[in-house]
Amino acid sequence: MGDQTFPFPIISFEPFLKGGADGKAKVAEQLYDAFHTYGWVYLKDTGISEEEIDNMFKYSKRFFDRPVEEKLKHQVISAAYSQGYTADGAESSDPKGGRSHKECYEHRRFHNDLCPVAGGEDHFREFADEFFQKCLSLATEVLRALCMVLGIPQTYWDDKLAKADPQLRFLRYMSIPKETLEQPGHYRINPHTDYGLCTLLFQDQVGGLEVDRFHDGKFVSATPIRGTCVINVADLLQRLSNDKLRSTRHRVMQPRSDPTADGMLPTRYSTAFFVHPDPATMIVPIVKDGETTPYQPVNAGEWRTMITSRNYGFMWA
Numbered sequence: 001m002g003d004q005t006f007p008f009p010i011i012s013f014e015p016f017l018k019g020g021a022d023g024k025a026k027v028a029e030q031l032y033d034a035f036h037t038y039g040w041v042y043l044k045d046t047g048i049s050e051e052e053i054d055n056m057f058k059y060s061k062r063f064f065d066r067p068v069e070e071k072l073k074h075q076v077i078s079a080a081y082s083q084g085y086t087a088d089g090a091e092s093s094d095p096k097g098g099r100s101h102k103e104c105y106e107h108r109r110f111h112n113d114l115c116p117v118a119g120g121e122d123h124f125r126e127f128a129d130e131f132f133q134k135c136l137s138l139a140t141e142v143l144r145a146l147c148m149v150l151g152i153p154q155t156y157w158d159d160k161l162a163k164a165d166p167q168l169r170f171l172r173y174m175s176i177p178k179e180t181l182e183q184p185g186h187y188r189i190n191p192h193t194d195y196g197l198c199t200l201l202f203q204d205q206v207g208g209l210e211v212d213r214f215h216d217g218k219f220v221s222a223t224p225i226r227g228t229c230v231i232n233v234a235d236l237l238q239r240l241s242n243d244k245l246r247s248t249r250h251r252v253m254q255p256r257s258d259p260t261a262d263g264m265l266p267t268r269y270s271t272a273f274f275v276h277p278d279p280a281t282m283i284v285p286i287v288k289d290g291e292t293t294p295y296q297p298v299n300a301g302e303w304r305t306m307i308t309s310r311n312y313g314f315m316w317a
Contacts, residue, residue, distance in 0.1 A: 007213065007220045009034045010228065013138075014045035016145055025148060032149035032245075038213045039233040039248030042225055043142075048134050050227040053202050057269050059127050060170040063105055063116070074105070074114040079309040082106055082167065084114030086312075088174060093192040093311045098185035101176050102252075107132060107168040132168045135200050135273035139166070142198065142231060143275075150241060150286060160277040166196075167276065173208070173252065173268040178259040188252035188268070191219075194234035195307045196276040201230040206268040208255040211248055219251065236277070236303065239295045242285040276304055 011030045015023030034041040064071070074085040086104045107115060107128040115125045140161055147154045173188045180186050188208055203209060203224040210219035211232075222230060238247040252268070259265050277283075279301025285293040 006223075008038060008040050008042055008211075008222065010042040010044060010225070012045045013043050013047075013141070017045075017047060017141060024145070028145040028148040031142065031145050035146070035233050035245040037246070038211075039238075039246030040211055040213065040222070040250075041231050042228045043231055044225075044228045046138050046229050048138065048229065052131075052134070053227070056127075056131055056202065056271055057204055059122070059124060060105075060172065060269055060271060062122055063124060063170060064103060064172040071103075071105075074116065076106065076114070076312065079305050079312060081108060081111045082308045082312070083108045083111055091311050093190060093307075096185065098187060098190045100187050100189045101180065102171055102173045102188060104169050104171045107170070109136070109165045111165070128168060132166075132273075135168060136161075136164075136166060136275075138229070139198065139200055139273065139275045146245070150244070151288075152286065157277075160281045163278040163280075164276060165279070167274040169272045169274065171270045171272065173270075175264045175267045178254065178263045178265055181254050181265070188254075189250075191249050191251040193247045193249050194232065194274060195236065195303065196234045196274050197237045197240075198234050198275050199232050200273040200275070201232070202271045203230065204269045206255045206266050208252045208268055209250065209270070210253055211250045213248060215249060219253075221256065222250070234274070236283050236298075236300060239285055239298070240283050242287055242291060242293050242295070276300060279304065 009030065011027065011034065013027060016027040031041060071085045072087065076082055076084040076086050083106050088101055088103050089099050091100065109132065112125065115128065140157065143157050144154045147156050181188070191212065205224050207221065207224055209222040211222050212219050232250065233245045233247045235247045237245050254265060255268065277300045281300040282297050283300055284297045285295045287293050
């Protein structure tokens with residue numbers, strides 16, 4: 001598929017957003033092929049410009065440049081909403097207890113009590129709300145494209161996204177000694193799959209994101225490409241598609257660039273948009289004639305709260 005020197009397809013989304021029936025169908029097939037084979041794609045011409053992405057990273061940096069004591073006033077306190085600030089080492093999906101060296105801020109659609117006040121000096125909340133909506137619109141169109149290949153109506157997602165509460169996550173991987181990541185159990189983010197429907201990811205140019213495309217332990221670099229949005233399938237979409245779409249493990253490790261003279265790794269920024277359906281949604285595998293499925297139906301809201309509780313060390317029952 002595509003240029004064999006690059007490990008993932010790069011697809012223009014413009015024909016789906018602005019083209020006719022043939023253009024939409026071609027993009028839908030390209031997306032399905034990428035998600036079926038790798039679970040991962042680089043999308044360009046998404047309707048979110050390079051300038052808007054650059055501006056987003058400026059807002060992200062300004063947030064994380066706040067004093068630690070100020071950021072901790074906005075700390076995540078609930079798995080039900082997982083909204084607010086997370087400090088270095090406070091979250092990990094590693095079952096062996098490994099540590100992920102990062103900090104992040106989570107923004108939501110309906111519940112943002114831990115967001116810096118609206119109308120503040122840099123209008124962070126207003127910007128986060130606006131960028132959230134751009135990501136939600138793009139994700140909705142991507143899911144509609146997949147409907148064309150999965151053989152379900154494009155209206156399939158209408159009720160499942162009407163009250164959906166996805167999660168916009170600004171991330172900063174702070175500068176740390178190179179030797180830290182050389183110790184067992186230390187990562188910028190430990191290997192994991194995402195657990196919603198899909199994830200939109202915007203990277204700066206530092207690098208370090210790696211993908212285990214075929215779940216065989218052979219991670220390859222997901223090199224940053226300006227102006228693109230990386231999209232990966234997550235666990236609920238794999239379940240829904242009955243394994244036709246692949247939820248792919250990924251991690252963030254040392255970037256390819258050399259550390260500084262004192263052995264410190266450069267700071268890295270990325271922003272992820274985790275697409276989750278309405279929490280009332282039941283995820284029931286789409287099973288075609290003659291197929292079987294290993295999956296039982298799950299409630300999307302309970303699934304999300306359970307995994308979030310585990311990652312943050314919250315109690316869940």
